Amino acid sequence: MTFRSVELPGVGTKYELTTEKGDKIVIIFMSSGNIQIYVLEKGCETPAVAELNPGEARRLGSILTGAILEAEREAVEIAFSALSDLRISIHTYIIGKNVVGRSIGELGIRKKTGVTIVAVSRMGRNIINPPPSFIFEEGDVVVAIGEHEQLKAFESKILRM
């Protein structure tokens, strides 16, 4: 694999990666914030091109780093190089009917499962570190953090999925 990056004044930054098999991938971070990705198969002259906005690019990036485990519910597993036996998962869930109207403390999420709700996205607004008195509404998307087993318990005991 060879890799290089160059600055293109007025355009942005160009990253060029040639794979072991000889395929070439070029990524341009443009000043506009958008990203162009060129994929050029070995021996081919015209590339396939996709233009992504920053959000799409981040999504693609997290897929490529191998972080997403399940497609339908997003999750990221973090491993620290200094603490090799600690693996923390971060999951997002959409709140279902059986939880709506109840608070985090009332549900006893941490007591029963060990999972912590670190953020809630409600109608485009983000609530970071919601207090135990926080009451769920329909359509809330929660970000839960814990070990893999704890999250499984959260799914079965609290969300009853």
Added chain:
Amino acid sequence: MDYIAIAFLACLILALVVKKLSLPPIPFYIMSGIFLGSSGLNIVARSEISLFLSNLGLIFLLFYMGLELKLGRFAEKKSDILIGGFIDMNINMIIGFLVAFLIGFEVHDAIVFASAFYISSSAIAISSLIENKKLFLPESETVVWLMIFEDIILVLIIFLLSAEFANLFTLLLETFVMVISFFGISKFAKGYLFRIMTRGDEIPVLLTFSSVLLVSYFSRLLGVPEALAVIALGSALSTVNSKEFERISKPFKDVFLVLFFFFFGVSMEFTGELSVIPFIVMGLVAVGSKMLSGLAMGRVIHGSYFSGFEIGANSIARGEFSIVIASLYASDLVSAAVTVMVLMTSLIGSFMAKYSFVMRRILKEKVGR
């Protein structure tokens, strides 16, 4: 005031249509000016206000260019770019001068024409590289750096052409003092200016706008070339916080530059002693000349004439800077020649840039394998 509104309306409609067809807008702004101006329907005329606003477009373009003019960037670059730059400059300056001279321009006119002939349009070249999805090519890097190189030569050209109206020695001295004082102020007050530029209120915009306008005013008062003054200002301020200054001045540049092109078209009078045919010949030579310099660069830098074809095709379009040179230094005759050249090269150039892949493939099949 009505004229300005008509101009904006015409340009807005054109821009919408032209962008849809992925054509460069600059030639169409000029053409709509010609069409609505004294050479056409005679609906729009120049006024004091239009002159003032057009001049704002001009000085903000040059200020913005000054902001992006970072000479240090060349220090870490390979000599390839310099060689390419010199090939491009020599071939096009010489051919540009010769064609103008042979058609019967006086030496001075021919030099001004050659300068406009040499400078490709950075705006058109870069947006066509992005739009035609060519950024993966190694040749596109050469084209991008070529545009930067040309911008630097443009500063020299502006200096030399201004020198004609003044004593070279006084001009050198004035420029020197001006550059030193701008850079001195930027260095001395860097922390203060930086803090001002990162404020959230209207002060950064006010500072940017008024500093450009003040420098333009004082340069006129003191008889220093305005174009050089605003470039120097931009270049000095880019050492403070180039990102913020670029972000703030871009809208001013974009809006007023449209008026600059439009009213340049309005001012155009095609009633000179020459018929339009020599102008068209000059436009065609302008296309051929950039193809030739492109081929030479491709051979030298990338070791292939096909690469050269790509470089040539993407650098044909002349645009904003050719018009700037024409509006600052050219007689009516040269202005008309430059206008025809810009219209032809920008349209032919964007066509060539769009279909260069196809043309290259056909050439490869015919010529070599």
